[in-house]
Amino acid sequence: MEQTKLVELFNSLTLDEKIGQLVQLSGNFFESNDVIPTGPVSKVGIDENKVYQSGSILNTSGAKQLKDIQDRYLEKSDKKIPMLFMADIINGFKTVFPISLGLGCSFDPEMVKKTAQIAAKEAAVSGIHVTFSPMVDLVRDARWGRVMESNGEDVYLNCLYAKAMVEGYQGDNDPSSSIASCVKHFAAYGAPVAGREYNTVELSERTLRDQYLPSYKAAVDAGCKLVMTSFNTINGIPVTGNKEILRDLLRDEWEFNGVVISDHSAIKELIPHGVVEDSKAAAKLAIEAGCDIDMMTSTYSNNLKELVESGQLDKKFIDEACMRVLELKNDLGLFENPYRGADEEAEKKYIMCDEFRQFARETVSKTCVLLKNNSILPLNKNQKLLVVGPYANNNNLSGSWSINVDPEKVITVYDGLKKQGNHVSHTNGSPLLDEDSKLDTFGYGKTVKNDNEDAQTLLEEAMNQAQDADVIIVTLGEHPHQSGEGGARGDITLPKVQIELLKSLRTLNKPIVSLIFSGRPLALKEVDENSDAILQCWFPGTEGGDGIADIIFGKVNPSARLSMSFPYSVGQCPISYNEFSTGRPAKTSTHSKRFTSRYTDMPNDPYYCFGYGLSYSNFTYSNIQLSDNTLTLNNKITARVTVTNDSEIEGTETVQLYIRDLVGSVVRPVKELKGIQKVLLKPHESKEVSFDISEDMLRFIRRDMKFDSEDGQFVAFIGHDSSTENQQQFVLIK
Numbered sequence: 001m002e003q004t005k006l007v008e009l010f011n012s013l014t015l016d017e018k019i020g021q022l023v024q025l026s027g028n029f030f031e032s033n034d035v036i037p038t039g040p041v042s043k044v045g046i047d048e049n050k051v052y053q054s055g056s057i058l059n060t061s062g063a064k065q066l067k068d069i070q071d072r073y074l075e076k077s078d079k080k081i082p083m084l085f086m087a088d089i090i091n092g093f094k095t096v097f098p099i100s101l102g103l104g105c106s107f108d109p110e111m112v113k114k115t116a117q118i119a120a121k122e123a124a125v126s127g128i129h130v131t132f133s134p135m136v137d138l139v140r141d142a143r144w145g146r147v148m149e150s151n152g153e154d155v156y157l158n159c160l161y162a163k164a165m166v167e168g169y170q171g172d173n174d175p176s177s178s179i180a181s182c183v184k185h186f187a188a189y190g191a192p193v194a195g196r197e198y199n200t201v202e203l204s205e206r207t208l209r210d211q212y213l214p215s216y217k218a219a220v221d222a223g224c225k226l227v228m229t230s231f232n233t234i235n236g237i238p239v240t241g242n243k244e245i246l247r248d249l250l251r252d253e254w255e256f257n258g259v260v261i262s263d264h265s266a267i268k269e270l271i272p273h274g275v276v277e278d279s280k281a282a283a284k285l286a287i288e289a290g291c292d293i294d295m296m297t298s299t300y301s302n303n304l305k306e307l308v309e310s311g312q313l314d315k316k317f318i319d320e321a322c323m324r325v326l327e328l329k330n331d332l333g334l335f336e337n338p339y340r341g342a343d344e345e346a347e348k349k350y351i352m353c354d355e356f357r358q359f360a361r362e363t364v365s366k367t368c369v370l371l372k373n374n375s376i377l378p379l380n381k382n383q384k385l386l387v388v389g390p391y392a393n394n395n396n397l398s399g400s401w402s403i404n405v406d407p408e409k410v411i412t413v414y415d416g417l418k419k420q421g422n423h424v425s426h427t428n429g430s431p432l433l434d435e436d437s438k439l440d441t442f443g444y445g446k447t448v449k450n451d452n453e454d455a456q457t458l459l460e461e462a463m464n465q466a467q468d469a470d471v472i473i474v475t476l477g478e479h480p481h482q483s484g485e486g487g488a489r490g491d492i493t494l495p496k497v498q499i500e501l502l503k504s505l506r507t508l509n510k511p512i513v514s515l516i517f518s519g520r521p522l523a524l525k526e527v528d529e530n531s532d533a534i535l536q537c538w539f540p541g542t543e544g545g546d547g548i549a550d551i552i553f554g555k556v557n558p559s560a561r562l563s564m565s566f567p568y569s570v571g572q573c574p575i576s577y578n579e580f581s582t583g584r585p586a587k588t589s590t591h592s593k594r595f596t597s598r599y600t601d602m603p604n605d606p607y608y609c610f611g612y613g614l615s616y617s618n619f620t621y622s623n624i625q626l627s628d629n630t631l632t633l634n635n636k637i638t639a640r641v642t643v644t645n646d647s648e649i650e651g652t653e654t655v656q657l658y659i660r661d662l663v664g665s666v667v668r669p670v671k672e673l674k675g676i677q678k679v680l681l682k683p684h685e686s687k688e689v690s691f692d693i694s695e696d697m698l699r700f701i702r703r704d705m706k707f708d709s710e711d712g713q714f715v716a717f718i719g720h721d722s723s724t725e726n727q728q729q730f731v732l733i734k
C-alpha cells in the first residue's frame with residue numbers, strides 16, 4: 001500500500017481501533033468460529049468486544065487455520081486491517097535444529113543463517129509473519145535455564161550470529177520464504193542475579209554497553225523489524241517501562257524505527273515490580289517509555305483510552321505506536337495479501353522435506369562438542385554396541401522451545417546408531433529423573449514425575465545386556481524442561497540415578513562413551529571420571545540420532561567448540577573466559593597463594609573452557625608472526641600462524657584470535673575473542689592462517705564513556721581455544 005493510503009487509513013481509525021493494534025492475544029481467543037474461549041479471556045481480563053480489534057496473535061500456526069482466522073477477523077473488522085501472526089520459532093519450526101546454544105558451538109554463522117532460512121520457509125508457508133527470534137542475550141551463568149536459547153558467552157560471536165539470523169529469517173522479504181525477525185530480550189536479560197529466571201539485572205553502564213548490548217545492536221543494524229523488551233530491570237527500572245533504554249538508546253541512539261513489543265505480560269508486571277501502583281499507571285509508563293505492543297494482557301486495552309480522554313496521556317504516543325504496527329503490516333505486504341505466505345500445498349512440499357532434514361542432520365554433527373576421547377571414537381561398525389540410558393531411544397530431543405515439533409518424526413539415538421552400526425542394541429538403564437524430583441513443564445503447570453520405572457530393574461537389565469557389548473554408549477542428561485523458560489537450576493549436575501547407572505556400568509571395565517543431552521553446561525566431573533569419551537549433544541533436534549551416529553562412526557569428524565564455559569561446579573557460576581583482570585590474579589600475583597583471587601576448594605578455571613572442543617584429527621600451531629609490531633590508525637597488522645593437521649584424518653580446525661589490552665583507563669578483560677577462521681586440513685597438511693588486526697577492534701567504553709581505543713600495549717593470542725598462551729605483543733600508536 002502506498003504511504004499516502006496508509007496514512008489515510010491511519011487517519012480513519014478511531015482511538016479504540018488504534019489501541020487494538022497495540023494488543024496481542026494468543027490464538028485460542030480466535031480459533032473457534034464465534035465462541036471466544038472464556039478461560040484465557042477472563043484470565044487476561046480483556047473485554048470480549050475488543051478481542052477482534054487486537055492487531056496480532058501469538059503462537060498459532062498452520063496455513064489453513066491462520067487463513068480461517070484471518071478471514072473471520074477481516075469479516076468482523078471495519079477497516080479491514082489484517083491480523084499479524086507472530087510465533088516463537090527459536091531453533092527451527094517443524095524441522096528442528098540443535099538448540100541455539102548448540103548452534104553457537106558451530107562457530108559457523110553461515111550455517112546458522114541457513115537454519116534461520118529453513119525455519120523461515122517452513123513458518124512462512126504455515127502462515128506465520130513474525131518470529132520472536134533471535135534471542136541474543138549474552139549468558140554466563142549455567143544456572144539460568146534460558147542459556148539454551150542463547151548462542152553463548154561471547155560478545156563477538158553473538159554479534160555474528162545475531163546478524164546471520166536476522167538476515168536468514170528476513171531475506172529479501174519474499175512472502176513465501178521469509179518472516180520478520182524480533183530480536184530479544186532487550187536488554188541484558190542474560191544476566192539475572194544468581195541465574196534465577198525473571199530476576200533483577202544489575203550491571204554497570206560500561207559492562208552493559210561493552211558486553212551486553214552489542215548483539216542486540218548487531219541485530220538492529222542487520223535490519224530486524226521488531227525488538228522485544230526484557231522482563232528485567234536496568235538501572236533499577238524494568239525495561240518495559242524504561243524510557244532511557246527504549247527511547248533514548250534504542251530509538252534515538254541506534255535509530256531503530258521498527259516495532260517494540262513487550263515480553264509476555266511484562267507491562268502488567270510493572271505493578272508487582274513496584275514501579276507503578278495499578279494497571280493504568282503501568283499502561284502509561286510503558287507506552288511513554290516506547291513499548292508499542294502489549295503481549296497477552298489487557299493493560300493497554302483497558303486503560304489507554306481513558307488515559308487519553310482524561311488528559312493524562314498524550315495521544316501522540318498511541319498514534320506513533322499504532323503507525324509503526326501498520327507500517328510493519330504494510331512492509332510485510334499484508335494489505336495486498338493478508339495470508340502472505342500461507343499455502344497448504346507448499347506446507348506439504350517443504351515442511352520437513354528431505355533437503356531440510358539433511359541439512360539439519362549436518363548441523364547436528366557440527367554442534368555436538370567432543371569433550372573427551374581416549375582414542376575410543378570413532379567406533380567400528382562391527383563392534384557390538386549397547387546404547388543405554390534415558391536418552392537411548394527417547395524422541396524428546398528438541399529442547400523446550402520446539403513447540404511445533406512432531407516427536408514421531410524425531411530420529412532417536414538408537415534409530416540413528418542402528419542404521420549405521422551392524423550390532424546395536426538398547427535398553428533404558430535408568431529413569432530420567434530422580435525419584436524425589438518434581439518438575440513443572442513449560443507453561444502448563446503439569447508436573448513431570450518419574451515414569452514409574454523401577455530404577456533397580458532397569459539397572460539390572462542394563463548390566464545384563466552390557467555383558468555382551470564391546471562398547472557401552474551411555475546417554476545421560478537433563479529433562480528438556482529443566483532448561484528453557486522457567487528452567488533455572490541451583491544444581492547443575494546430572495540426576496543421581498543416572499550417575500549410578502554410569503558408575504555401575506564402569507565396573508564392567510568396558511569402554512564407555514557418554515552422550516550428554518542438556519540445555520546448559522553441566523558440571524561433568526563425575527561423568528569425566530567414568531567415561532572414555534564424552535560427546536556433548538545438547539538437544540540436537542529432529543535429526544539428532546542420525547547426526548550423532550555420523551560422529552560416533554566417523555562419517556563426520558567433530559569440529560564444534562564450546563561457546564559457553566563448562567564450570568567445574570555450580571559454585572563457579574557465573575563464569576566466562578573474558579573476565580576482568582584483578583589486582584590479585586591467582587596465576588601471576590606476587591602475593592602468597594592465600595591472598596590471591598581463587599577458590600580454596602576448586603580451581604578457578606572451568607572444567608572445559610570457551611572455544612574448547614576435540615576432533616579426530618590433531619592440530620598443532622606455529623608461533624605467531626606479526627607483520628609489524630606497531631599498529632596505527634592507518635595501518636593494519638597481520639598476525640599469521642601455520643596450523644598443521646598432525647594426524648591421518650582430514651579435519652576442520654577453528655582458529656581463534658584473542659586480544660588483550662594490557663593497560664587501559666579502566667580495567668580490561670583478560671582476553672577477548674576478535675576473530676575466527678575455519679580451516680579444513682588433509683592428513684599432515686599445513687596451512688597458513690592470517691588475521692588482520694585494526695584499531696577499530698581495540699575500542700571499548702573508555703573511562704570518559706567514549707567508545708574508542710587507547711594507545712598502549714596489546715597481546716594477540718592465536719590458538720585452539722580460549723586457554724591458548726600462543727602470543728605476540730604489539731603497540732597501538734594513534
Ligand code: NOJ
Nearest residue numbers: 059088132184263264485
Ligand atoms: C515469554 C518469553 O520470555 C519470550 O521469549 C517469548 O517470546 C514469549 N514468552 C512469547 O512466547
